[in-house]
Amino acid sequence: MTDFTIRCQNCSFNHLCIPVSLNNTEMNSLDEIIERKRPLHKNDQLTVPGQKFTSLFAVRSGSFKSYITSSDGEQQITGFHFPGDIVGFDGLYSDQYQSYTQAMETSMICELPYEKLDQMSAQLPTLRREMLKIMSTEINQDHSMMMLLNKRTAEERLAHFLTTLSDRFSNRGFSAVEFNLTMTRNEIGNLLGLTVETVSRLLTRFQKENIINVDGKLIHIVDIVGLKQKLGDPSSAVSCSEKFGTHN
Amino acid sequence: MTDFTIRCQNCSFNHLCIPVSLNNTEMNSLDEIIERKRPLHKNDQLTVPGQKFTSLFAVRSGSFKSYITSSDGEQQITGFHFPGDIVGFDGLYSDQYQSYTQAMETSMICELPYEKLDQMSAQLPTLRREMLKIMSTEINQDHSMMMLLNKRTAEERLAHFLTTLSDRFSNRGFSAVEFNLTMTRNEIGNLLGLTVETVSRLLTRFQKENIINVDGKLIHIVDIVGLKQKLGDPSSAVSCSEKFGTHN
DNA sequence: CGCCGTTTTGAGCAGCATCAATTGAAGTGG
DNA sequence: CCACTTCAATTGATGCTGCTCAAAACGGCG
Numbered sequence A, B: 001m002t003d004f005t006i007r008c009q010n011c012s013f014n015h016l017c018i019p020v021s022l023n024n025t026e027m028n029s030l031d032e033i034i035e036r037k038r039p040l041h042k043n044d045q046l047t048v049p050g051q052k053f054t055s056l057f058a059v060r061s062g063s064f065k066s067y068i069t070s071s072d073g074e075q076q077i078t079g080f081h082f083p084g085d086i087v088g089f090d091g092l093y094s095d096q097y098q099s100y101t102q103a104m105e106t107s108m109i110c111e112l113p114y115e116k117l118d119q120m121s122a123q124l125p126t127l128r129r130e131m132l133k134i135m136s137t138e139i140n141q142d143h144s145m146m147m148l149l150n151k152r153t154a155e156e157r158l159a160h161f162l163t164t165l166s167d168r169f170s171n172r173g174f175s176a177v178e179f180n181l182t183m184t185r186n187e188i189g190n191l192l193g194l195t196v197e198t199v200s201r202l203l204t205r206f207q208k209e210n211i212i213n214v215d216g217k218l219i220h221i222v223d224i225v226g227l228k229q230k231l232g233d234p235s236s237a238v239s240c241s242e243k244f245g246t247h248n
Numbered sequence C: 001c002g003c004c005g006t007t008t009t010g011a012g013c014a015g016c017a018t019c020a021a022t023t024g025a026a027g028t029g030g
Numbered sequence D: 001c002c003a004c005t006t007c008a009a010t011t012g013a014t015g016c017t018g019c020t021c022a023a024a025a026c027g028g029c030g
Helices: A022-031 A112-121 A125-151 A153-173 A185-194 A197-207 A223-231 B023-031 B116-121 B127-151 B154-171 B186-190 B194-206 B224-229
Strands: A045-047 A056-061 A064-069 A075-083 A102-104 A108-113 A178-180 A212-215 A216-222 B044-048 B055-061 B062-067 B077-082 B101-102 B108-113 B177-180 B212-215 B218-221
Touching: A022 A108, A022 A112, A022 A125, A056 A216, A064 B127, A075 A185, A075 B127, A108 A112, A112 B116, A112 B127, A125 A153, A125 B055, A125 B062, A125 B077, A125 B116, A125 B127, A153 A178, A153 A185, A153 A216, A185 A197, A197 A212, A197 B023, B023 B108, B023 B116, B023 B127, B055 B116, B077 B186, B077 B218, B108 B116, B116 B127, B127 B154, B154 B177, B154 B186, B154 B194, B154 B218, B154 B224, B186 B194, B194 B212
Parallel strands: none
Antiparallel strands: A045 A102, A056 A108, A064 A075, A064 A102, A178 A216, A212 A216, B044 B101, B055 B108, B062 B077, B062 B101, B177 B218, B212 B218
């Protein structure tokens, strides 16, 4: 597809992405099979349940949410995705994607056709291993999430969410203390098993406690230590870091 | 190791296990690398967090629970495992298992040394694909679990749990309507984000409503239709079937 | 400017947790 | 083999966290 002259080599998120464990030669082979497509706009669907599984996708810019739905119309967000994240693993199960993956803003993706990826992985042990590793990470994150949902209070959940976002942005070279939420309060609540009202109330509470500053979608973390004290659990298995954007 | 003259070929759970998509030749190669070890006893740990990742494990008989712990001592059960289930995928992430996997009764396992499995998978596309597929299933199940925990009432959660157990036993050739719980009420509650008391109260309520019969650990499902009516969600993405024993 | 989706704030309520006590079952050792 | 200990399960009384319902303020966009 259109190239846009982007290569894994000079991608600023390659340390988070599939290439992380590949050497230069391997990265070049990977580059060969990647299709870089035109941007998606806000609310565009990258995958939809039932759609034939063909590819994994790496987020190049922007942000996505993944969610599943139940037959009675309930919606459950399973993760938010930022640059470097891989999505689409849910599709391997039955050769059909199981989730919606929707752009939360104008975003770009790298498409990794699975057949080619699979063939490459037969030759490259590191690639083979890396894919399993990413899926394993996802599984561990989901397990941490189960603990968060079952054992933590609303306050602890939101504190986890904010510190995790902070970590993720930091990993990507963005500010760890000031960032824009691309998701609504409603979506945050959906992920965390809380209502909008509770999320809103907690954000204002945190602000009153001089832990954060909230200006609409803009979050400024004033007292990161105070925020971390609100985590029920100082450090869980997979640290919940990178959790809130589970590869789906 | 001691052989016990069990082979995948004649294992009554091979339709649920890794061999499901392999042909006879492939299954034989797999058999070559499997180590069948002596039985584990109740409460024995198959894996422990931090332990070096070496193998995946297939449950051959008995049952296991997997759980993670947080630094403040909280424990979160992430799944129950029955014959044919594969456990250990959590270890790929950092070359160390992340969870405890503990026998709930006297149980047998097949050990699949990962290095050998990986080498085999370079040659066998079906095996390669199958491993990813199993992990993908696990991820989808975990996502269903998130919806269950975030959106369903206590009653709906327990109804889900019971129907899922029923399905899983049925898949394994056991009775779908009468089975023994190998886990305690406490462990059920832990998985479902409920307290022991709530689980106990609900079981007695279901019994009063003539939906099930409870005699200690022995559950008899009297009215499967009535039970399914209690599910908030008649059919979710991965049906939550096979969910409650997530491969960890 | 006016509309609509999002966010905030308040008041009241309920589902499930917590605390407490009893019973039952299982395992242990004398 | 039985007494004792320990753990699991049941049942009741009470309370709290976070949900529900409602309404107003805000903000982006055509």
